[in-house]
Amino acid sequence: MSTSTTGDTERPIRWGFLGAGGIADTMARTIAQTPGHEVVAVAARDPVRARAFADEHGALRAAGDYAELVEDPDVDAVYLNTTHAVHHEQLLVTIAAGKPVLCEKPLTLNADQAHAALSAARHHGVLAMEGMWMRCQPLIRRATQAAADGTIGEVVSVQARLGVRFPYDPTHRIFDAGNGGGALLDLGVYPAHLAWLFLGEPDTLQVTGCLAPTGVDAAVSLQWGYARGASAQVFCSSLGDAAPSALVVGTAGTITIDASFQDPPAITIATDAGEERVTSGRNGFQPELEEFARCLRAGAVESELVPHTHTVGVLQVLDAARLELGVKYPQESQIGQV
Incomplete structure (x- = not known):
């Protein structure tokens, strides 16, 4: 040691x-x-x-x-x-x-x-x-703090997407089930974590998507529902480019997170009092x-900033989505288990 x-x-x-x-x-x-x-x-x-x-x-x-x-x-x-x-x-x-x-x-x-x-x-x-x-970036922390402080009222919606086009190659890791391939784990984990930051664990989950020929998920749309009436739309795709954009909607304003939201150059907090645009140099992995x-x-x-319960919770949502889509890895006896 x-x-x-x-x-x-x-x-x-x-x-x-x-x-x-x-x-x-x-x-x-x-x-x-x-x-x-x-x-x-x-x-x-x-x-x-x-x-x-x-x-x-x-x-x-x-x-x-x-x-x-x-x-x-x-x-x-x-x-x-x-x-x-x-x-x-x-x-x-x-x-x-x-x-x-x-x-x-x-x-x-x-x-x-x-x-x-x-x-x-x-x-x-x-x-x-x-x-x-993403969770450690100063502007993401500024956005979550603004939401927690009630600056935009009660959060009622989060919309987040991330798509990157990968030419189909069954040996590439994103299409390889043996390597844990699929859009959800490689790309969707980002918008899923972002939605969780502002809304927490969903009460309901609706899933639509399509699979690559290797059987892994290629494009997935998730609708998270909450008993209090809020919702989140999470989208990821390995089939086409979709700029990583995010919008948080509250009862008294919005927070727009510029692309790419993993390490945004700026956020805009808009309320009846006006708009506040907060900028930052790209921080990369340093924070x-x-x-x-x-x-x-x-x-x-x-x-x-990255608590264990959130890491496990986001994976539980992605497990449920894979179960709905029928995506199982060779290492799993059944979806969600080793």
């Missing part, structure tokens, strides 16, 4: 990377630009790829064995960025080794896996956080990284 960083604000957090893909490159560059963090080790299935990644980003150690990295005493925290299908197993191994872990979204394939992994983290007293970077560091140094096992 690594030397504890709890309460230590002087020593940099030494990161080990499980995975060396494109998203890992983005995070490594963010770490290099963020004081108090450094990449010290990387593991990938291909040791040559791991070595190349380590050399590019100044990490001292590279391995083709994931277990070697999580047992490394010089690694303080693990950034897990492999494909969805292996997150659950790798989370359990990382947590059992006592390593705090930031895991790329979605945390796992389904809610049962997420609940098991996060329960293990709490049992071992280990920080575990889903890499839902997420800073939130993880804050939690780690405070000795927390979860982030208030």
